[in-house]
Amino acid sequence: MSLNIRIVLIQTWHPGNIGAAARAMKNMGLDQLVLVNPVDFPSDEAYNRAGKATDVLDNARIVGSLAEAIGDCNLVIGTSARERSIKLPGFTAEECGREAVQRQQQSPVAIVFGRERMGLHNDDIQQCHAQVNIDANPEYPVLNLSQAVQLICYEVFKAVSDKHAREGSTDAYPLHQDLNRFYEHLETTLEDIDFLNPDHPGQTLDHLRSLFRRAQPTSKELRLLRGVLSAAQKAAGKEDN
Amino acid sequence: MSLNIRIVLIQTWHPGNIGAAARAMKNMGLDQLVLVNPVDFPSDEAYNRAGKATDVLDNARIVGSLAEAIGDCNLVIGTSARERSIKLPGFTAEECGREAVQRQQQSPVAIVFGRERMGLHNDDIQQCHAQVNIDANPEYPVLNLSQAVQLICYEVFKAVSDKHAREGSTDAYPLHQDLNRFYEHLETTLEDIDFLNPDHPGQTLDHLRSLFRRAQPTSKELRLLRGVLSAAQKAAGKEDN
Numbered sequence: 001m002s003l004n005i006r007i008v009l010i011q012t013w014h015p016g017n018i019g020a021a022a023r024a025m026k027n028m029g030l031d032q033l034v035l036v037n038p039v040d041f042p043s044d045e046a047y048n049r050a051g052k053a054t055d056v057l058d059n060a061r062i063v064g065s066l067a068e069a070i071g072d073c074n075l076v077i078g079t080s081a082r083e084r085s086i087k088l089p090g091f092t093a094e095e096c097g098r099e100a101v102q103r104q105q106q107s108p109v110a111i112v113f114g115r116e117r118m119g120l121h122n123d124d125i126q127q128c129h130a131q132v133n134i135d136a137n138p139e140y141p142v143l144n145l146s147q148a149v150q151l152i153c154y155e156v157f158k159a160v161s162d163k164h165a166r167e168g169s170t171d172a173y174p175l176h177q178d179l180n181r182f183y184e185h186l187e188t189t190l191e192d193i194d195f196l197n198p199d200h201p202g203q204t205l206d207h208l209r210s211l212f213r214r215a216q217p218t219s220k221e222l223r224l225l226r227g228v229l230s231a232a233q234k235a236a237g238k239e240d241n
Numbered sequence: 242m243s244l245n246i247r248i249v250l251i252q253t254w255h256p257g258n259i260g261a262a263a264r265a266m267k268n269m270g271l272d273q274l275v276l277v278n279p280v281d282f283p284s285d286e287a288y289n290r291a292g293k294a295t296d297v298l299d300n301a302r303i304v305g306s307l308a309e310a311i312g313d314c315n316l317v318i319g320t321s322a323r324e325r326s327i328k329l330p331g332f333t334a335e336e337c338g339r340e341a342v343q344r345q346q347q348s349p350v351a352i353v354f355g356r357e358r359m360g361l362h363n364d365d366i367q368q369c370h371a372q373v374n375i376d377a378n379p380e381y382p383v384l385n386l387s388q389a390v391q392l393i394c395y396e397v398f399k400a401v402s403d404k405h406a407r408e409g410s411t412d413a414y415p416l417h418q419d420l421n422r423f424y425e426h427l428e429t430t431l432e433d434i435d436f437l438n439p440d441h442p443g444q445t446l447d448h449l450r451s452l453f454r455r456a457q458p459t460s461k462e463l464r465l466l467r468g469v470l471s472a473a474q475k476a477a478g479k480e481d482n
Binding site: 053135136139143157195212215220221225232236237 | 261264265267268269270290292293294375376377378380381382383384385387388391392395398399402431433434435436445448449452453455456457458461462465466468469472473475476477478
């Protein structure tokens with residue numbers, strides 16, 4: 001298993017966090033570490049904290065800008081504990097793991113972690129396609145950097161294991177964009193069958209979205225659901241979309 | 242939210258790991274830390290690594306034996322990366338989170354972490370009722386102690402959120418017979434909109450049933466889904482059932 005997922009750490013202050021992140025990555029089967037302007041690296045402390053993941057540090061790529069770190073990636077996910085003014089599609093850690101594993105089959109995926117105290121700046125976020133928020137205690141939601149890396153890598157590892165288990169059954173998960181298209185199709189259909197008033201949609205769609213999110217439909221199931229929606233539109237005398 | 246779940250660390254060598262564990266706990270809403278014979282505690286390094294979780298360290302209980310740490314617990318789960326000769330019921334991290342959250346409602350639950358290099362000894366394991374294994378890269382499965390604490394506490398937090406989401410909305414689960422009525426309604430509707438041929442239904446309904454089974458709709462969500470079905474029937478010019 002070699003995953004085309006890179007962990008990008010921006011301007012890390014404590015070299016210990018870099019070492020701990022490398023170990024967390026290797027524990028979960030990831031090996032591509034990119035450091036954007038690390039404050040103190042290479043350093044003994046990073047190596048001390050890396051355990052048996054010194055190879056991840058040896059092979060770490062050091063670059064001068066986030067743009068350089070992610071230039072060849074088609075999916076860049078920024079991690080953030082805070083709400084942002086820039087609205088990006090938001091993932092839970094679990095969704096981030098699944099999406100990254102799915103998308104790295106086509107092209108490199110980057111998961112980007114900000115500075116220890118400041119997180120990602122707005123101009124970093126602007127280079128991301130999606131954002132992941134790790135659910136945590138609202139009274140103290142800020143995780144140590146290497147712990148955040150650990151949780152995200154863990155969800156990646158779980159997604160890989162889950163995928164292998166499912167591929168036994170030849171059925172993959174849909175991409176985020178396919179899910180979004182399904183939700184759009186759902187909304188149109190509910191309007192077409194007069195269940196939803198476009199002027200007063202209320203929370204109906206949110207409730208349905210949360211239901212389907214829990215169900216985690218596979219690609220095959222999603223096609224089935226969209227077939228049902230198209231049939232309902234047709235029966236209502238509306239044209240299929 | 243105050244959970245009756247304690248994190249027990251046995252003979253921790255590095256005080257930094259104790260501090261990092263305290264932060265990981267607080268980030269995930271846990272606050273009961275018990276230290277069995279810590280090698281170096283209290284220490285500045287523990288406090289340096291604890292971030293804003295110094296209260297967890299201040300309130301940590303220090304004891305001389307594992308027995309003392311867990312005497313009042315009805316569920317004691319030991320963490321271990323290795324297979325053991327003593328066979329205990331085994332949890333994944335996710336199952337551990339759910340089980341701990343469920344069981345702490347009755348009496349205290351302990352999750353026990355061993356020494357940095359040695360893990361739990363056999364006589365520690367003998368005092369546990371179950372074992373949790375964190376799935377990891379088989380080539381390097383040994384996580385840093387505080388990272389293991391982070392992952393377990395994260396799964397506890399997820400189990401709590403999931404439980405609240407289900408209970409907080411005062412929303413109960415439907416009875417088996419209500420689910421069956423929904424599946425019948427679904428079948429009729431799929432026929433009404435010409436998605437399903439009653440003479441050759443194929444496996445469509447089985448697939449949809451398995452999807453909804455995974456989603457575990459609440460009673461409220463089930464009413465919403467039945468509303469959608471009725472609207473589709475009406476739009477198809479068929480009578481509501």
